[in-house]
Amino acid sequence: MNGNEALPGAAGLDYDDLIIRLADYAVAVPRPIGQTLQTAALCLTDAVACAIAALREPDCARRLGPWVEGSTVADGVPVWGTDYVLDPVKAAQDIGSMIRWLDFSDTSFVGGHPSDCIGALLAAADHTGRQQRGTGKAPTMGDVYAAMVGAYEIQGLLAAANHFDHPSIGLDHVVDVKLACAAMATRLLGGDRDTIAAAVSNGFLDGQALNAYRHVPNAGSRKSWAGGDAAGRGVWLALSAMKGEMGYPRPLSAPVWGFEAVYMDGRPVTLAREPGSFVLDNVIFKLHPCQRNTTTAVESALRIHTWLAGRVDRIRRISIRSQDEAVRRTDKSGPLPNRAARDHSMQYVVAVALIHGRLAPDDYSDAAAADPRIDRLRERTVIVEDAAYTRDHHDLRIRSCANSVQVELDDGSCSALEETLFPAGDPTRRAGALPALHQKFDALTRHHWPQQRRDAIFARMCDAEAMQAMPVADFMDLLAGAA
Numbered sequence: 001m002n003g004n005e006a007l008p009g010a011a012g013l014d015y016d017d018l019i020i021r022l023a024d025y026a027v028a029v030p031r032p033i034g035q036t037l038q039t040a041a042l043c044l045t046d047a048v049a050c051a052i053a054a055l056r057e058p059d060c061a062r063r064l065g066p067w068v069e070g071s072t073v074a075d076g077v078p079v080w081g082t083d084y085v086l087d088p089v090k091a092a093q094d095i096g097s098m099i100r101w102l103d104f105s106d107t108s109f110v111g112g113h114p115s116d117c118i119g120a121l122l123a124a125a126d127h128t129g130r131q132q133r134g135t136g137k138a139p140t141m142g143d144v145y146a147a148m149v150g151a152y153e154i155q156g157l158l159a160a161a162n163h164f165d166h167p168s169i170g171l172d173h174v175v176d177v178k179l180a181c182a183a184m185a186t187r188l189l190g191g192d193r194d195t196i197a198a199a200v201s202n203g204f205l206d207g208q209a210l211n212a213y214r215h216v217p218n219a220g221s222r223k224s225w226a227g228g229d230a231a232g233r234g235v236w237l238a239l240s241a242m243k244g245e246m247g248y249p250r251p252l253s254a255p256v257w258g259f260e261a262v263y264m265d266g267r268p269v270t271l272a273r274e275p276g277s278f279v280l281d282n283v284i285f286k287l288h289p290c291q292r293n294t295t296t297a298v299e300s301a302l303r304i305h306t307w308l309a310g311r312v313d314r315i316r317r318i319s320i321r322s323q324d325e326a327v328r329r330t331d332k333s334g335p336l337p338n339r340a341a342r343d344h345s346m347q348y349v350v351a352v353a354l355i356h357g358r359l360a361p362d363d364y365s366d367a368a369a370a371d372p373r374i375d376r377l378r379e380r381t382v383i384v385e386d387a388a389y390t391r392d393h394h395d396l397r398i399r400s401c402a403n404s405v406q407v408e409l410d411d412g413s414c415s416a417l418e419e420t421l422f423p424a425g426d427p428t429r430r431a432g433a434l435p436a437l438h439q440k441f442d443a444l445t446r447h448h449w450p451q452q453r454r455d456a457i458f459a460r461m462c463d464a465e466a467m468q469a470m471p472v473a474d475f476m477d478l479l480a481g482a483a
Contacts, residue, residue, distance in 0.1 A: 041464035051098035078480035095119030096228030116227030142468035156279030160272035181234025198247030285425030293326035
């Protein structure tokens with residue numbers, strides 16, 4: 001189908017070709033099977049763990065709940081681990097923010113956090129399900145898994161092809177989250193191909209978030225709720241389309257005022273490949289809570305920690321070879337005023353790993369950052385780009401995320417050059433990551449659920465075949481309730 005063909009029922013609207021492609025894909029994504037289904041279940045399980053852990057963070061907890069204190073919503077959407085029952089837009093925002101808060105949720109070969117979409121999909125499905133209870137039409141978790149495949153794919157393929165967060169454009173990557181959520185939430189609400197196109201077209205016309213809040217001097221907690229905000233906006237766009245809000249034919253290609261003219265210097269917005277299940281199949285689970293380009297540097301530093309054997313105070317130089325994206329995003333000198341700045345600093349995360357032999361969420365606290373050894377090691381760290389690492393990082397056939405680290409002591413002796421090409425949660429290392437994901441779930445939810453409940457929830461969520469038949473409302477109720 002080309003851009004000159006109108007969607008059925010679109011009153012003759014002549015949509016941009018990309019909007020037609022996204023609508024065609026979104027309405028037809030099948031339920032996943034086999035390994036794709038198992039991976040979707042793992043993504044959801046990991047997202048739950050990250051969300052429950054974020055409830056301990058005061059800056060996250062204060063954002064949760066209704067905007068107007070004391071207001072209630074009949075048949076609203078439960079927010080995991082709390083007593084809040086909210087409208088689907090706010091519920092999507094809250095759950096999405098919880099999942100993303102600790103920078104510990106899944107990522108992809110092109111960056112971002114695909115799981116940013118999960119709150120939107122569950123909120124839309126739960127909202128629909130509670131209205132349709134007893135009709136036999138209520139969405140099940142199988143419908144959510146299919147929507148996850150679609151949302152991960154739209155988000156990832158838009159990011160891989162367009163790099164909206166490149167300095168030459170300056171937008172935040174959550175524009176991809178919003179568009180993916182708008183498309184797949186509309187489907188879960190019962191929308192057809194035309195309704196999906198209307199929602200997506202409005203998403204491109206929206207004002208878009210800037211990438212400034214991910215960088216000093218503006219790095220701050222917005223980095224942690226931006227994905228949830230985009231998810232909530234996606235649900236809002238979907239609900240608007242379901243109520244008949246019109247679509248717009250040329251939000252991308254319109255001269256002067258269109259998205260491509262305003263943001264892309266006239267370049268077309270495209271997809272990196274024909275959509276299927278590529279992004280979810282190749283998702284990367286985080287086993288260290290840091291920016292994804294730095295995870296392999298942390299793994300390398302952890303191996304050097306053993307070699308150091310208490311000689312941290314004798315480190316003269318830390319040499320890191322990395323890819324261009326890591327250099328651009330995480331090579332940070334000077335003050336790091338908060339956790340949002342620290343967890344995106346290559347120097348900081350490597351220093352913590354060398355000093356403590358670990359990297360945990362609490363290592364970004366003000367108290368942890370006050371350790372003078374961290375800034376001392378940051379000052380002694382040199383990061384350079386490795387052309388081969390950059391090439392393989394951007395090659396969709398390889399998708400490496402390589403870093404190498406070497407430490408020199410004051411007597412001139414050096415550690416081995418520790419190179420890590422793919423992080424532990426990468427598809428190439430998936431089998432070894434499964435036990436670690438179970439340990440991660442247990443550690444992140446321990447403060448909130450007793451052992452018996454943790455084990456029961458984990459086992460149930462990992463049984464993807466059985467989960468497919470569960471009504472979404474039942475799943476949401478399973479995770480509801482404050483500790």
